[in-house]
Amino acid sequence: MRLLIVEDNVALADELVADLQRTGYAVDWLADGRDALYQGASEPYDLILLDLGLPGKSGLDILREWRATGMNRPVLILTARDHWAERIDGLKAGADDYLTKPFHPEELQLRIQALLRRAHGQVNQPQLDVAGLQLDEAHQVVIKNGTAIELTAAEFSLLRYFMLHSGKIISKSQLNDHLYDGESERDSNVIEVHVNHLRSKLGKTAIETKRGQGYRFLGIDNP
């Protein structure tokens, strides 16, 4: 999952980036509103964390322009403005959620997980639960038939992406786009290695290879 953080406070942005990377997200960071307006719409982010008081262009204006041009990726507003009048303005402008500063890092994680699940059609689930597998995002383990299986950070992000796109054909370039931030070096062989590791932990049939097209996550329910 690849996230964009738009936040002009460097210290907070550093903390957020570090925090989110630790939980397996690929994270890009922008501080200027004008850059965010362009990059947020052009790069394939899965979710955008948007501050409202930004240099260059205010967060609400950016959000309105995105929504006006049909950009419908989930946006979570992260702001110190905690009044209901402002909250209503934010959600009316097209935000999917609104979190006020200061916040507990765990709260932010939960909100991001919930938004991502909702964006992929899994409404009202406390946990990612797909095709017989449950992903414990807090501890980065997958639960298969009641037993927890440890995952490396890379395997965890890959599996999360697969589980959110269960049953769909996912190309390698799509995986590259969504699992690595803008500055990482991309190597499709690395993905292949991680897919094989996941297969060895979950079972060979959990991830199907579609020759020339990519992968398809089937989980353990399918024979």
Added chain:
Amino acid sequence: MSRLFNSIQQRLSISLIAVLILVGLVFAQMSLWLFDQGLRRYLENHLHNETELLVAALARGANNIELDQRRISAAYNRPFSGHYFAIDLDGQQWRSRSSWDFALPEPAVAGLMDELADGPQEQQLLIVRADYRRFGKNILIVVAQDYTPMLESFRRVQWMAGGLGLGALILLVLLQRYLVARALQPLEQVREQIAQLQQGQRSTLDAKVPQELQPLVQQINHLLQHTEDTLTRSRNALGNLGHALKTPLAILFSLANRQELNHHLELRESLRNQLEHMQQRISRELGRARLAGEALPGAYFDCAAELPDLVSTLAQIHGCNLSIKWSAPDNLRLPWDREDILELLGNLLDNASKWALHNVQLTITQSDNDFILTIDDDGPGIAAELREQVVARGARIDEHIQGHGLGLGIVRDIVEHCKGDFSLHDSPLGGLQVVIRLPAPKS
């Protein structure tokens, strides 16, 4: 009609009536007096002629001077006819028969007597004395005429003039009231607009008023604008301050969560506690400072315009399992600042939504002097013995009842600011019912 309007109207009426009565009385009395004087002069002439006729009626008889009865007017022979004479010719005296046993007073000097003299049968007599010399003797003649018929007709005229004057007065006062009411119409309009301002039905006064009122209206509008600007500015400043304080707090929260502290759990815990306190304190104080209260008389909260947005925002935050309904009278406007009321209802509905199982209901009603806001939920509610602590001023409810805490603090601030009160009850939906009573601002 307003007190102000009445008072100007009354003052004008009273002074007008006073002036009219004074001028009318003086004028009527003066003209009556002049007429009376003119009439007396005329009658004096007439009476003087009478004396000449009487002198002419005196004739030398056989052995004495005699009064020729044929040559005097018949009125002098009819008793109490109102015409009398008395002649004194060096001791020889004649009196008119009409005077009967009444003796005419004798004025000291010739001419008309200044005052009316009392006559027989309550008559008021106008008396003229004339002196002549004939037959080598002094003749003194006193002639009198009853003046009461004239006095009576004067009194009649006075009554009639009084009646006419009173009628004219009433007519004038009515006309004046109408004219004043018309002239004061713009003032009345301004008064109505100020009342509307207080009820939140308008935010400025209409600037199209007569020249005399323009400075007043402009100044009020200017003040309103100034208050609104100041409020916006201070809210912006508070927003910036909040931003400046809360962003570092967010960083500190994140730092406290660092893995390096995994082995110092107590340290992390106390860091978090302190940060939590700071956050609550800052939110509460900034929230309180932002309240507009009654600073802005033109402010209002339009239920039909704001509530759907608020409800859909809450629905988005709390998920689609929850049904949040609201009801308010058509076109209801609450006469308080929009942001204050949004903050109040937002916090209350947010609390209710957190605890509700399926249903939250907001009901707004208006009675004569109050607006009643009722929020019901079907959650677990709050035990009766804990409710008092929640409502009590200054209670640290956030520590007692988790989740119902922070929001209710700012709710209490807003309710106090609006001089209202709030109470907690069992809801017919099964959970907690919060009833907020806000008294309408006095106009």
